[in-house]
Amino acid sequence: MNTETLTTSLEASGVNAPRMRITGVRVHTLTGELKKRFGWSLNWTRTRTGKLVEVSTDAGLTGWGDGACDAEWLAANAHLVIGRSPFEVEAIYDELRRPAEPQQRPGPPSAPGLDVALWDLVGQALGQPVSALLGRRYRTSVRPYLTALYRKDWPDLAGGLAEEARSWVAAGFQAMKMKIGFSPDTDVEVVAAVREAIGPRIGLGVDSNCAYDAGTAARLGARLEPFDLMWWEEPVLADDLDGYRRLREAIRIPLAGGETAPVDWLIENYVQPRLVDILQPDLESVGLTGARLLNHLCWLNRIRLIPHNWSTALRTVATLHWMACCPPLTPALQPPEVMFEFDQTEHPFRDAILEERIAPDPASGLIPVPTGPGLGVTVIPDAVAEFRTKLVEISG
Numbered sequence: 001m002n003t004e005t006l007t008t009s010l011e012a013s014g015v016n017a018p019r020m021r022i023t024g025v026r027v028h029t030l031t032g033e034l035k036k037r038f039g040w041s042l043n044w045t046r047t048r049t050g051k052l053v054e055v056s057t058d059a060g061l062t063g064w065g066d067g068a069c070d071a072e073w074l075a076a077n078a079h080l081v082i083g084r085s086p087f088e089v090e091a092i093y094d095e096l097r098r099p100a101e102p103q104q105r106p107g108p109p110s111a112p113g114l115d116v117a118l119w120d121l122v123g124q125a126l127g128q129p130v131s132a133l134l135g136r137r138y139r140t141s142v143r144p145y146l147t148a149l150y151r152k153d154w155p156d157l158a159g160g161l162a163e164e165a166r167s168w169v170a171a172g173f174q175a176m177k178m179k180i181g182f183s184p185d186t187d188v189e190v191v192a193a194v195r196e197a198i199g200p201r202i203g204l205g206v207d208s209n210c211a212y213d214a215g216t217a218a219r220l221g222a223r224l225e226p227f228d229l230m231w232w233e234e235p236v237l238a239d240d241l242d243g244y245r246r247l248r249e250a251i252r253i254p255l256a257g258g259e260t261a262p263v264d265w266l267i268e269n270y271v272q273p274r275l276v277d278i279l280q281p282d283l284e285s286v287g288l289t290g291a292r293l294l295n296h297l298c299w300l301n302r303i304r305l306i307p308h309n310w311s312t313a314l315r316t317v318a319t320l321h322w323m324a325c326c327p328p329l330t331p332a333l334q335p336p337e338v339m340f341e342f343d344q345t346e347h348p349f350r351d352a353i354l355e356e357r358i359a360p361d362p363a364s365g366l367i368p369v370p371t372g373p374g375l376g377v378t379v380i381p382d383a384v385a386e387f388r389t390k391l392v393e394i395s396g
């Protein structure tokens with residue numbers, strides 16, 4: 001977009017965008033109770049939590065983001081945000097890194113949720129969807145893979161998972177992920193039961209949430225190979241880089257990981273050394289500014305980018321804009337498919353906070369990328385308030 005086009009677009013939007021200033025930030029912490037608990041290799045839960053960041057401006061526009069935000073630190077450093085233009089989004093992202101020693105590199109970003117809200121504002125001000133701002137758009141809809149199939153209070157775990165998996169196939173999902181990491185024998189039993197239940201043509205991934213050491217994982221991986229898995233997510237601890245390297249040589253299942261790591265550490269330790277086959281960063285910790293970097297760097301290093309996505313539908317929408325701009329890994333007519341995680345476990349407020357319903361198109365199985373300005377969806381403030389358990393307001 002050249003300067004003349006930008007100016008015309010800004011005038012058409014009715015907003016004097018370059019002079020727009022941030023006047024306030026509200027960080028909403030949300031909590032919801034579950035009807036039934038569910039578990040994975042690390043824990044059981046009866047609640048879902050989330051953090052939404054709302055940014056107001058003197059132009060009357062409000063931006064929203066779902067992601068981490070160190071509200072107390074931000075309140076103590078309000079001058080880094082209040083009074084600035086949302087168009088400084090990348091500068092703000094860098095300046096909000098947690099303080100590091102002068103001789104060290106900058107720390108991880110402290111407010112990725114704020115970063116998403118600023119991209120929303122920039123898109124609104126320009127009258128453009130965020131996907132039009134992040135880079136070249138390769139697609140207008142994206143395939144979700146289903147995340148469900150957690151451990152529940154079933155008397156027969158394998159039987160319960162198999163029955164649940166069949167219900168998701170009946171609902172139209174072509175790819176899904178299940179939890180493992182309970183013990184090698186249990187894992188083989190439950191994966192066998194789910195694979196048999198869904199048949200050979202449905203994509204199946206597994207996630208052990210860092211449950212194993214590399215030696216145990218290598219033996220288990222050999223037993224899981226016959227089940228034709230899309231990937232094995234977090235077989236070992238996220239910082240067990242030697243363990244990942246050993247597994248990548250030892251087993252014939254694509255390795256995946258990276259959901260909890262900050263962006264620079266992820267680039268240095270997972271992307272550049274090509275540690276994994278599939279990188280799974282989350283906007284929770286990388287924001288859209290970091291996500292844009294990862295689109296390019298994963299392509300450059302021939303790593304599939306399949307984002308982790310574990311929060312509200314607002315996070316899903318931001319991930320859709322991100323994935324619209326994710327380059328295909330090869331020039332093949334059917335390159336490795338671009339996908340992202342679509343959580344369908346019980347969640348009291350995931351969909352309630354948005355006016356729009358974010359779901360796959362029944363015919364194609366794909367989710368359309370919103371086309372309206374900014375993120376292209378409308379947050380319902382009353383729904384946010386209903387589930388809010390904490391509010392931090394930051395102003396000049």
Ligand SMILES: [Mg+2]
Binds near residue numbers: 207
């Ligand atoms: Mg995971």
